[in-house]
Amino acid sequence: xxxxxxxxxxxxxxxxxxxxxxxxxxxxxxxxxxxxxxxxxxxxxxxxxxxxxxxxxxxxxxxxxxxxxxxxxxxxxxxxxxxxxxxxxxxxxxxxxxxxxxxxxxxxxxxxxxxxxxxxxxxxxxxxxxxxxxxxxxxxxxxxxxxxxxxxxxxxxxxxxxxxxxxxxxxxxxxxxxxxxxxxxxxxxxxxxxxxxxxxxxxxxxxxxxxxxxxxxxxxxxxxxxxxxxxxxxxxxxxxxxxxxxxxxxxxx
Amino acid sequence: xxxxxxxxxxxxxxxxxxxxxxxxxxxxxxxxxxxxxxxxxxxxxxxxxxxxxxxxxxxxxxxxxxxxxxxxxxxxxxxxxxxxxxxxxxxxxxxxxxxxxxxxxxxxxxxxxxxxxxxxxxxxxxxxxxxxxxxxxxxxxxxxxxxxxxxxxxxxxxxxxxxxxxxxxxxxxxxxxxxxxxxxxxxxxxxxxxxxxxxxxxxxxxxxxxxxxxxxxxxxxxxxxxxxxxxxxxxxxxxxxxxxxxxxxxxxxxxxxxxxxxxxxxxxxxxxxxxxxxxxxxxxxxxxxxxxxxxxxxxxxxxxx
Ligand SMILES: Cc1cc2nc3c(=O)[nH]c(=O)nc-3n(C[C@H](O)[C@H](O)[C@H](O)COP(=O)(O)OP(=O)(O)OC[C@H]3O[C@@H](n4cnc5c(N)ncnc54)[C@H](O)[C@@H]3O)c2cc1C
Ligand SMILES: Cc1cc2nc3c(=O)[nH]c(=O)nc-3n(C[C@H](O)[C@H](O)[C@H](O)COP(=O)(O)O)c2cc1C
Ligand code: FES
Numbered sequence: 001x002x003x004x005x006x007x008x009x010x011x012x013x014x015x016x017x018x019x020x021x022x023x024x025x026x027x028x029x030x031x032x033x034x035x036x037x038x039x040x041x042x043x044x045x046x047x048x049x050x051x052x053x054x055x056x057x058x059x060x061x062x063x064x065x066x067x068x069x070x071x072x073x074x075x076x077x078x079x080x081x082x083x084x085x086x087x088x089x090x091x092x093x094x095x096x097x098x099x100x101x102x103x104x105x106x107x108x109x110x111x112x113x114x115x116x117x118x119x120x121x122x123x124x125x126x127x128x129x130x131x132x133x134x135x136x137x138x139x140x141x142x143x144x145x146x147x148x149x150x151x152x153x154x155x156x157x158x159x160x161x162x163x164x165x166x167x168x169x170x171x172x173x174x175x176x177x178x179x180x181x182x183x184x185x186x187x188x189x190x191x192x193x194x195x196x197x198x199x200x201x202x203x204x205x206x207x208x209x210x211x212x213x214x215x216x217x218x219x220x221x222x223x224x225x226x227x228x229x230x231x232x233x234x235x236x237x238x239x240x241x242x243x244x245x246x247x248x249x250x251x252x253x
Numbered sequence: 254x255x256x257x258x259x260x261x262x263x264x265x266x267x268x269x270x271x272x273x274x275x276x277x278x279x280x281x282x283x284x285x286x287x288x289x290x291x292x293x294x295x296x297x298x299x300x301x302x303x304x305x306x307x308x309x310x311x312x313x314x315x316x317x318x319x320x321x322x323x324x325x326x327x328x329x330x331x332x333x334x335x336x337x338x339x340x341x342x343x344x345x346x347x348x349x350x351x352x353x354x355x356x357x358x359x360x361x362x363x364x365x366x367x368x369x370x371x372x373x374x375x376x377x378x379x380x381x382x383x384x385x386x387x388x389x390x391x392x393x394x395x396x397x398x399x400x401x402x403x404x405x406x407x408x409x410x411x412x413x414x415x416x417x418x419x420x421x422x423x424x425x426x427x428x429x430x431x432x433x434x435x436x437x438x439x440x441x442x443x444x445x446x447x448x449x450x451x452x453x454x455x456x457x458x459x460x461x462x463x464x465x466x467x468x469x470x471x472x473x474x475x476x477x478x479x480x481x482x483x484x485x486x487x488x489x490x491x492x493x494x495x496x497x498x499x500x501x502x503x504x505x506x507x508x509x510x511x512x513x514x515x516x517x518x519x520x521x522x523x524x525x526x527x528x529x530x531x532x533x534x535x536x537x538x539x540x541x542x543x544x545x546x547x548x549x550x551x552x553x554x555x556x557x558x
Binding site for chain 1: 279285287300315317320321324326461471522524527
């Protein structure tokens with residue numbers, strides 16, 4: 001089985017911090033099929049028409065979890081669901097991170113971009129270092145779980161309220177200088193991904209970045225989620241089908 | 254109950270059932286074939302083709318609205334030659350009818366594509382004179398009776414396959430356009446294409462779509478589709494493929510009662526890839542429960558007050 005729609009029971013819903021929640025669904029087949037970096041198209045109830053793309057945060061046995069921030073109508077609906085209710089999801093979608101790479105890797109996450117990297121960190125274990133950038137201490141979510149699996153975890157906050165003050169990419173710089181990473185995997189806001197691309201180019205390390213774009217279908221038919229190819233400016237690639245994970249050299253960031 | 258007849262005949266082409274996938278929401282079938290067997294469909298209409306490959310509009314290309322969505326994809330497609338070489342053989346592997354949807358800048362573009370596609374293995378041609386998202390999407394043709402007539406006539410002069418003219422709802426009187434297409438020799442009509450709309454992000458004070466405007470589709474447009482299909486049905490004598498907001502079997506029944514001979518499913522399939530099959534089953538269920546043995550009996554069955 002690959003992609004499919006599932007009506008999955010909600011095993012738990014948790015509040016983490018600020019507007020950030022985690023929703024855990026029970027779905028054996030989906031749990032079996034999910035790869036790090038893939039996402040789901042989540043039905044957000046009668047008040048919405050389109051599904052919402054949310055990355056897979058973790059797979060644990062038959063359980064699949066997502067961490068999301070309340071932004072608008074759809075994510076608010078998700079934040080109000082309760083254990084025992086059902087959630088309709090379509091997935092797993094997109095191409096995830098290629099974790100088969102031999103050697104050490106670095107993951108760089110910024111804000112909500114931290115969460116899609118957890119499965120990567122978990123699968124690479126002690127051959128993975130992580131730099132996780134947050135706005136402020138109050139919204140630190142999931143950093144301890146990275147610490148449980150990774151070799152080294154550096155936390156940055158914009159305001160210096162926790163860890164190193166500054167951006168995740170600035171902190172990543174010193175790690176890159178002192179290690180021989182075979183690849184960088186990154187997810188976060190666009191300016192951060194641009195900085196990751198620059199860093200990767202400077203030290204000649206391949207970087208894979210996970211992108212966001214507005215979607216309708218999420219499975220490659222509507223052509224909504226376009227991102228310009230770097231090789232051929234006349235061509236668009238599609239986040240849901242060719243991505244969401246791209247080599248940073250493939251796409252115009 | 255005895256066996257149901259679900260087959261419909263559209264301009265000499267027999268669809269095993271009236272359910273069609275709408276152009277632009279189906280790609281070229283590969284993705285949907287992962288969800289269900291495409292041979293279950295009456296016909297498929299492929300992504301709008303242009304003579305040369307087309308990159309489409311800059312993103313964002315999609316925005317949500319109440320019970321629907323706006324899109325401004327802008328006819329991104331690999332071009333008609335690549336379609337025939339790289340996509341058509343795959344689709345031909347299924348037992349369903351194939352409708353090639355085409356859009357052009359000029360009458361000559363349409364004629365040239367009709368020539369090329371007539372020599373290919375598609376079953377029907379659908380002339381999109383109603384894409385609101387690109388200047389050359391044909392919309393200029395679709396809102397003027399004389400142009401509708403001219404494009405239809407020119408395409409018909411070279412086409413060796415039945416020609417469907419896809420009408421725009423962005424007109425004051427769709428009946429006039431329908432009549433113009435019929436007098437130009439159209440074998441069938443399809444309607445409705447999307448309605449021109451816009452959404453603005455109130456935080457940034459910018460339209461959500463990079464193209465500013467886009468085409469509205471989904472359940473929000475369904476009542477407009479029902480009304481327009483009805484109006485056109487009363488006006489012309491050629492079959493209609495109805496579309497616009499169909500999301501459930503009952504919607505397909507309703508659009509057929511308004512006058513459609515077949516029904517296309519677009520946006521609904523973007524949120525539920527199994528929608529075309531569920532709609533087909535819903536239609537059959539309605540037939541069983543209401544003693545309708547022949548699906549063609551539904552077409553135009555609504556009686557006006
Ligand atoms: C591949 C992918 C993975 C994502 N993973 C996560 C995740 O793990 N956690 C998380 O919190 N968020 C994630 N997002 C962003 C999330 O999809 C949006 O925050 C969410 O769609 C907002 O929906 P809403 O109804 O709450 O907001 P509204 O603003 O009401 O949404 C209106 C429309 O805009 C779309 N939209 C709004 N913001 C975005 C955005 N940033 N990206 C794409 N579409 C958007 C919505 O999908 C919807 O169609 C991801 C986006 C993509 C493309
Ligand atoms: C993303 C998207 C792309 C579309 N592309 C095309 C196209 O290339 N050619 C065309 O004739 N119609 C196109 N349409 C219009 C649909 O075929 C259909 O007429 C319209 O969406 C109404 O049906 P619906 O409400 O079921 O989606 C597109 C619609 C959508 C949503
Ligand atoms: S969202 Fe439809 S193609 Fe990517």
